[in-house]
Amino acid sequence: MTTDVETKEALERGLAEVSDQVKEWGEKAIAEAQKAGELSKKTREAVDEVLIKHNELAAEVRDMEKKMVERKGSEPERQKSLGEQIVESDTFKRYVENGKQGSMKIELKAVASANAGALIRPLYETEPVSLPKRRFTIRDLLPVVPIQTSSVDYPKQSTRTNNAAPVAEAAAKPYSDYVWTNATAAVRTIAHLAKLTRQAMDDAPRLVGEVDAEMRYGLGLVEEAQILNGNGTGQNLSGIMTQATAYAAPITIASPTSIDMLRLAMLQASLALYPATGIVLNEADWARIELTKTTDGAYLFANPQGSVEARLWGLPVVPTPAMAIDAFLVGNFQIGATLYDRMGVEVLISTENADDFEKNLATMRAEERLALAVSARRPLSLAISAW
Template sequence: MHKTLMEKRAAAMDAVRAALDKYKAAPTDDNLRGDLETAIKSVDEIDAKLKASEVQGNAEKLLAGASFGDTPGKKGAEPRSLGEHFAKHGLEMVKRQKDGERLDFSVPEFEMKAASEPMVRPLDGSGIAGWGTTFERSIVNQRREQLVVADLMGSANVTQPVIKYLVEKAKRIAEGAFATVAEGAQKPYIRYDTFDVVTESLSKIAALTKISDEMAADYGFIVDWINNQLVYDLSVAEEYQLVQGDGAGSNVRGLLNREGIQEFNIDSTDPIEQLKGIFEASRLPGRATNLSADAVILNELDYGRMRLAQDANGQFLAGGPFTGQYGNGNMLINPPVWGLKTATTNAAVKAGTYVLGNFRQGATVLRKGGVRVDSANQNDVDFEHNLITLRAEERVGLMVPLPAAFVTGTLGTPAGA
């Protein structure tokens, strides 16, 4: 209806313009003056209808959803605003006026709350629910694995993606030997064996994630959280590759997949026997190489059982809950095993296994550059969809010149553990 009236008004205005042009050409012509007055009157009538339609629309918006006509004897909900008060008491009058009836009416006075009335908490449906809530922007994180492997190993920055190095064979002398020689006799020859050429290559560890432009602009603290998680999860993947990587495809050839690493299984489930076994295993690197074990990595479950080991008198070997060993010295929360730097993890070493050796000199983490976190909004269809792609990556490899400097094996696991 409103659109039709506007169209009629536009046509009426065109008629006014046409009548005015004719009247200007002959201002003394009474007929032309009458046509102009008729055209103007037509516009005024349409304007009056438009005004009435606007009033009706405003009233209907105001009254939308309101309930009118209280049931006799039943008190309805009290209006909470002046608009609701008018809607409750004046709707029928407005409807009658809409039908063309001339009316003169008024609504009852709207009683405001007294200044002495207390202000109470708004109801949930009042439109301001949540105003009494404090929103913390700090995010409560779930458990994170402790990253230990890269810190135990040596580290080196490289400029090329492939590294080759020479390693002498375990049996250095291929032929001959030194011997005592009589006067004037022939001296023996000795021939050293060739070197093994070991090749290490870098692997790229990377991942992508997407966020919207609005997220970056409106929720910066969440974007910072995402960036931090990308770096952390990249480090978790790196730790797994350094220990368990199988070298297939683009994987790193991890420590446990090196030919020559020693194996020493400890089948007992008794924590004291396991500690004895770890001591025996810690002596193996020094027998096969010039390097002595400097650290041991245990799964947290296995270390926990060793930490609670007791002697025949029921005393904790590593110190009790309140004092040091046998009541001497200070208590250590995670005391080292046999003086070796002891690291516990759930990610790099599975329960029921261990790894020990000379990590600092026997293995070197190779890095080309550092960790990179980049962002772009022109990847794929990001620009069209107002998206941003975040990327975290690094290039890393592992060099293990002397695999015999490391020992791994199994630990007996109690039933049900």
């Protein structure tokens, strides 16, 4: 691997060669101008070419010098080993000049370690190493509507009694009965705080961005759990799982498998006039389905040598750890529920919280405000028991 020093030396050699060419063409141009009174087109083009090349190489050399200075400035000063302290001392140099006669006394500074580690130039790595993050998927299933209010009021149909019928001429017409109720989805706040030291922000500026990303990720984790499983008490959202229609097989089949149950849940949603648009499963349950084999041992869905799109019965499957194992959610996510964004994720930093000023600390706050409305009467089919 070529070092910065080697690259700089190569650029300087190239620059020296081009400088010689500039000098050579300059002398030719002067001679030609004195003889003919002007320069030929060929000479002008050649002079322009070497000058451009010279300027480009000179700029590369300057950039490399700047890069080496900046890199040297960003690295901590290396502690000299005992051996380096000895050979670089004035006492040792005089001792050598005097023929190495007699004795010498040298004051040495303590080193961190007596092993080879002291000879290695330390480097501070500014790239933080973060823990793995989960991919969020549930929000993408739902329509998202921005709002400017603290709650969302919406009508929710509770009864449909259809008495439409053939009617004889001049006879009274029957009345149908439709009942609507008002429902409210309250805006809830999801938030958390984190502390940062002033020294960390100054010495590792990238760390601020990493903490920002971590806090946004933390909000996403809770948001996804609330959308699915919020129980509606206190400041919790009323999640989809707590409001969806319980799974009940519309038809009876012998020894239904988990794949059969998902198809029957789709039928249940269709009979309720909400044709399903997706399936949400825990990743373990989806893996179990992918590993389903035929009687002769062949995989029914998966291809061990390739990738298989997560689909079942024509619908996309969303595997997520946010869904409990041995449970599923099947339904029409586009008309069954709506997510309302009152305030997107906001991250702020302040040094005026509690005793931050005197302790050289800063407080980072991340929060969002949202509401969830499960608006249809029979929005989704779900099962919460083991299959």
